Amino acid sequence: MAVETIPAVEIKNLSRNFGTFEALNNLSLVVEPGETLAVFGHNGAGKTTLLKILSTVMKPTRGNIYYSGLSIAEGAENVRRRLGVVSHRTFLYSSLTAYDNLVFYSRLYDVAGYETRIKQLLNRLGLRSRMYDKVGTFSRGMSQRLAIARALLHHPEVVLMDEPESGLDTFAMDALWQLVREDSRTVIFTHHNLERGFQAASRVVIMARGKMFFCPGVKCSFDELEKAYKASLETA
Amino acid sequence: MREIAKACVIAAKDMLTEIRTREVVSSVVVFAVLVIVIFNFAFGSNPQAADLVAPGILWVTFAFAGVLSLNRSFVLEKEEDCIEGLMVAPISRESIFLGKFFGNLLFIFLIQVIVIPVFSLLFNVGFFNIELVLITVLASVGFASVGTLFAAMAVSTRARELVLPVLFFPVITPVIIAAVNASALILEGGGLGDITQWLGIIGAFDVIFVVASYLIFCFIIEE
Numbered sequence: 430m431a432v433e434t435i436p437a438v439e440i441k442n443l444s445r446n447f448g449t450f451e452a453l454n455n456l457s458l459v460v461e462p463g464e465t466l467a468v469f470g471h472n473g474a475g476k477t478t479l480l481k482i483l484s485t486v487m488k489p490t491r492g493n494i495y496y497s498g499l500s501i502a503e504g505a506e507n508v509r510r511r512l513g514v515v516s517h518r519t520f521l522y523s524s525l526t527a528y529d530n531l532v533f534y535s536r537l538y539d540v541a542g543y544e545t546r547i548k549q550l551l552n553r554l555g556l557r558s559r560m561y562d563k564v565g566t567f568s569r570g571m572s573q574r575l576a577i578a579r580a581l582l583h584h585p586e587v588v589l590m591d592e593p594e595s596g597l598d599t600f601a602m603d604a605l606w607q608l609v610r611e612d613s614r615t616v617i618f619t620h621h622n623l624e625r626g627f628q629a630a631s632r633v634v635i636m637a638r639g640k641m642f643f644c645p646g647v648k649c650s651f652d653e654l655e656k657a658y659k660a661s662l663e664t665a
Numbered sequence: 666m667r668e669i670a671k672a673c674v675i676a677a678k679d680m681l682t683e684i685r686t687r688e689v690v691s692s693v694v695v696f697a698v699l700v701i702v703i704f705n706f707a708f709g710s711n712p713q714a715a716d717l718v719a720p721g722i723l724w725v726t727f728a729f730a731g732v733l734s735l736n737r738s739f740v741l742e743k744e745e746d747c748i749e750g751l752m753v754a755p756i757s758r759e760s761i762f763l764g765k766f767f768g769n770l771l772f773i774f775l776i777q778v779i780v781i782p783v784f785s786l787l788f789n790v791g792f793f794n795i796e797l798v799l800i801t802v803l804a805s806v807g808f809a810s811v812g813t814l815f816a817a818m819a820v821s822t823r824a825r826e827l828v829l830p831v832l833f834f835p836v837i838t839p840v841i842i843a844a845v846n847a848s849a850l851i852l853e854g855g856g857l858g859d860i861t862q863w864l865g866i867i868g869a870f871d872v873i874f875v876v877a878s879y880l881i882f883c884f885i886i887e888e
Binding site: 484485486487488509514519522523525533534536 | 671674675678681682685686741744745746747749750751752753754755756757887
């Protein structure tokens with residue numbers, strides 16, 4: 430008898446309205462444990478809204494999300510403990526040092542032995558020598574690398590990333606994917622570049638006008654993705 | 666208990682930010698001292714008038730200086746969307762409110778610790794007695810609770826520097842009136858028994874607004 434696994438993330442009939450505008454419209458999606466899902470879509474398709482609801486920053490108008498069976502409506506704090514979030518913005522305080530920022534987030538997430546973890550992450554992201562420098566003196570790419578360290582401090586089971594490669598050089602992009610794929614993490618990310626996103630993902634979906642426009646059960650070919658993306662632009 | 670512990674982590678972060686930048690305390694203290702010096706020059710030639718207006722001057726100074734520091738507290742969280750960083754952390758929205766409230770309260774106390782001796786010196790009034798400390802502490806709790814809530818509301822608006830005072834001052838007026846009257850009675854030689862009704866007003870305001878702000882805050886940051 431086949432053993433049924435609980436999905437890492439299950440989105441059920443999710444809708445989000447801003448006034449009369451429907452940013453998400455009855456969206457459903459299942460992400461299995463260990464999957465790396467790329468979400469594509471034109472500007473305004475609803476990708477960022479979806480990630481904001483997935484990260485519990487925003488509440489849905491209707492529908493629910495389950496992380497390993499745990500509903501965000503009932504156990505948001507427990508869900509957040511399992512999530513790592515990399516956004517457009519870094520969530521870092523520019524007047525504090527890289528170390529101060531990571532210590533602050535470690536305390537919020539109750540990271541045991543955080544000094545070792547911080548040094549380990551900063552080493553891997555090439556920021557150890559700038560550990561005691563203020564984040565305000567960092568370049569965009571360095572800040573983004575530090576944001577990745579912040580998101581992974583507490584060994585999250587699911588990582589949500591909105592355009593994670595923006596501002597990163599090749600070394601940092603490699604480090605990013607190596608780090609997030611450790612411990613068989615489930616990853617959901619958005620990307621503006623079809624080719625880069627396709628390479629990084631184990632499955633892809635396309636959103637258009639707040640709905641799932643293209644959602645194959647397994648990874649499709651790049652040609653199929655490109656064709657579906659062009660068709661999605663016509664609906665925009 | 667965990668909620669309080671996480672709130673302390675946020676408040677400690679705000680203090681550390683201030684230690685690193687010295688932006689808020691230095692600018693607010695300079696502003697507050699300037700206001701007191703200007704009033705001292707205006708009333709300096711008339712000691713009777715100075716005695717009469719001294720409590721009002723002190724509390725108006727605290728109110729204006731408080732707005733400056735409250736405005737800054739959420740501006741820091743808005744830069745790089747740090748408030749979202751707090752919202753995705755495994756803490757309740759109420760912990761975020763308490764953290765910012767504790768941080769603002771500490772800033773207000775710090776400003777008062779620096780400004781009150783200058784005020785006492787220039788206006789020749791003794792401000793170091795237990796009744797005045799009690800009035801100051803209770804009024805500061807009201808300032809910080811209302812200020813934290815309205816600063817969170819105002820930070821998402823374009824004209825936040827204007828929005829916060831417009832929201833804050835009408836609501837905080839009962840605390841200022843009660844604090845001015847209670848301080849005046851104490852400076853005239855009254856005791857704790859003379860100011861119980863004013864302390865009652867400030868205390869009731871504190872309880873209502875700390876509880877209301879604590880409950881409303883989550884709706885404000887999620888919208």
